[in-house]
Amino acid sequence: MLAPSVTTVARHTTFQLTADPSVEQAHALARHVGAARFAFNQCLRLHLDARTQPHGDRGDGGAGDGVRVPWSGFDFINAFNAWKCSQAAGRRFLIGSDGGAVVEVTGLAWRGEVSAQVFEEAAVDLGKALRAWTDSRRGKRAGRKVGHPRFKKKTDRDSFRMRNKTAKGRASIRVGEDHPRSVTLPGIGVVRVHDDTRRLRRMLAAGRARILFATVSRRGGRWRISLNVQAADLHPAHQHPARDSDDHRGWAGIDRGLHAPVVVATADGTQTMRVDAAPKAAKTAQPKTRRLAKAVSRKKKDSNNRKKSVARLARHHEQVRTRRQHFLHQVSNLLVKTHDRLVLEDLNVTGMMTNHHLAAAISDAAWGELARQITYKATWRGGTVLVADRWFPSSKTCSACGVVKQALTLAERVFTCDACGITLDRDLNAAINLAAWGEKNYSQAPDPEARGRVTNAHRRDGSGPRARAGETSLEDVGTGYAPAA
Numbered sequence: 001m002l003a004p005s006v007t008t009v010a011r012h013t014t015f016q017l018t019a020d021p022s023v024e025q026a027h028a029l030a031r032h033v034g035a036a037r038f039a040f041n042q043c044l045r046l047h048l049d050a051r052t053q054p055h056g057d058r059g060d061g062g063a064g065d066g067v068r069v070p071w072s073g074f075d076f077i078n079a080f081n082a083w084k085c086s087q088a089a090g091r092r093f094l095i096g097s098d099g100g101a102v103v104e105v106t107g108l109a110w111r112g113e114v115s116a117q118v119f120e121e122a123a124v125d126l127g128k129a130l131r132a133w134t135d136s137r138r139g140k141r142a143g144r145k146v147g148h149p150r151f152k153k154k155t156d157r158d159s160f161r162m163r164n165k166t167a168k169g170r171a172s173i174r175v176g177e178d179h180p181r182s183v184t185l186p187g188i189g190v191v192r193v194h195d196d197t198r199r200l201r202r203m204l205a206a207g208r209a210r211i212l213f214a215t216v217s218r219r220g221g222r223w224r225i226s227l228n229v230q231a232a233d234l235h236p237a238h239q240h241p242a243r244d245s246d247d248h249r250g251w252a253g254i255d256r257g258l259h260a261p262v263v264v265a266t267a268d269g270t271q272t273m274r275v276d277a278a279p280k281a282a283k284t285a286q287p288k289t290r291r292l293a294k295a296v297s298r299k300k301k302d303s304n305n306r307k308k309s310v311a312r313l314a315r316h317h318e319q320v321r322t323r324r325q326h327f328l329h330q331v332s333n334l335l336v337k338t339h340d341r342l343v344l345e346d347l348n349v350t351g352m353m354t355n356h357h358l359a360a361a362i363s364d365a366a367w368g369e370l371a372r373q374i375t376y377k378a379t380w381r382g383g384t385v386l387v388a389d390r391w392f393p394s395s396k397t398c399s400a401c402g403v404v405k406q407a408l409t410l411a412e413r414v415f416t417c418d419a420c421g422i423t424l425d426r427d428l429n430a431a432i433n434l435a436a437w438g439e440k441n442y443s444q445a446p447d448p449e450a451r452g453r454v455t456n457a458h459r460r461d462g463s464g465p466r467a468r469a470g471e472t473s474l475e476d477v478g479t480g481y482a483p484a485a
């Protein structure tokens with residue numbers, strides 16, 4: 001038997017709560033949202049102003065010799081702090097006793113009305129956005145091209161983030177303080193929430209969890225509080241037992257498809273799981289989406305009725321999204337509970353999305369999100385996930401004799417091998433091939449002894465279900481969202 005992995009990867013989960021703020025609190029939350037947007041935009045302005053100076057550093061490596069251009073989150077925090085107290089941020093003209101005008105520097109007048117952390121986190125966000133842009137431009141970043149950060153506008157998806165700071169042994173973000181269903185936020189107070197917080201409170205009390213951040217967002221007219229939590233490892237009873245180091249078997253391949261969302265099989269041809277019907281969330285909801293979108297377009301611009309229609313449409317989109325996420329979490333939970341060794345195909349989702357006929361269906365199936373969930377959840381349970389390389393022809397290969405077919409259209413639901421004559425379900429064939437790929441390639445994978453190891457892990461953005469295990473990496477805190485589960 002192997003010893004459990006000693007490299008403890010911190011388990012980051014998010015707890016999604018729906019807030020029920022008082023009228024005053026809602027105003028305060030809205031003020032913080034506005035402040036976060038303002039700070040982001042002001043930092044961007046400071047950055048662009050400095051960059052367009054003749055001797056500014058343009059971020060292409062060549063250092064400017066004159067003006068120092070802020071690039072990192074740290075730079076922006078300093079730049080914003082200096083700016084907010086300066087004459088540029090606010091001043092007042094006073095008439096002195098001798099009748100002459102005196103300029104009094106007031107700085108940003110309302111800076112005391114919101115928590116300074118909101119400014120800092122917005123500055124950090126801009127630093128990250130600029131980083132993503134420069135990395136993408138230099139080809140150091142995989143995936144879609146990242147554009148230059150733009151000024152933020154007022155939208156329905158506004159949010160702000162606060163870090164949990166500890167002072168005198170007391171955390172600034174607390175749960176269930178005045179009421180079991182409440183979250184205490186610095187500068188805002190005890191905000192009631194709709195959700196049960198018992199599990200989180202118990203974890204916090206037992207020292208098995210620590211709140212790192214709170215992200216407050218408004219979506220579809222609703223306030224949500226997302227708590228980013230660092231949690232202890234799952235109880236060993238919820239983890240898969242370790243396998244012997246020379247055991248290369250027991251892999252199950254996962255075929256994700258448009259027809260059957262998930263088909264799982266082992267190398268010997270046993271189908272271990274099959275999900276036939278996905279709630280094609282967006283498609284099912286389409287008539288309603290169309291109706292609501294039309295209602296918006298019929299309303300007069302800038303009218304109150306239009307605002308109401310927009311809110312209705314946003315609420316609808318939110319429901320569709322929640323339903324889809326709920327389904328993905330159910331599938332990924334079941335998968336990682338019942339399998340300890342999984343193989344995923346490396347779907348070039350970004351590339352496939354350029355096929356417009358498939359794009360809507362693929363985005364609905366949310367393949368990338370499913371892979372992400374499987375990957376992090378498997379790690380928590382001591383399982384292993386391998387990603388087959390992109391060019392492995394899992395669909396075109398015959399799982400019986402290994403002959404690769406030249407052509408296979410998407411419409412062919414049944415795989416028929418021209419060489420050996422076997423006929424089987426197309427998705428099942430692909431899943432078997434992936435499982436076989438795992439058995440064949442696992443021995444070559446470096447350090448097979450590390451339990452819970454994940455190869456070629458996907459980008460970890462987004463988060464998990466409400467009040468359950470989900471994950472957000474620290475780099476992406478605040479961008480994620482998790483639904484009910």
Ligand SMILES: [Zn+2]
Pocket residue numbers: 398399400401402403417418419420421422
């Ligand atoms: Zn064959």
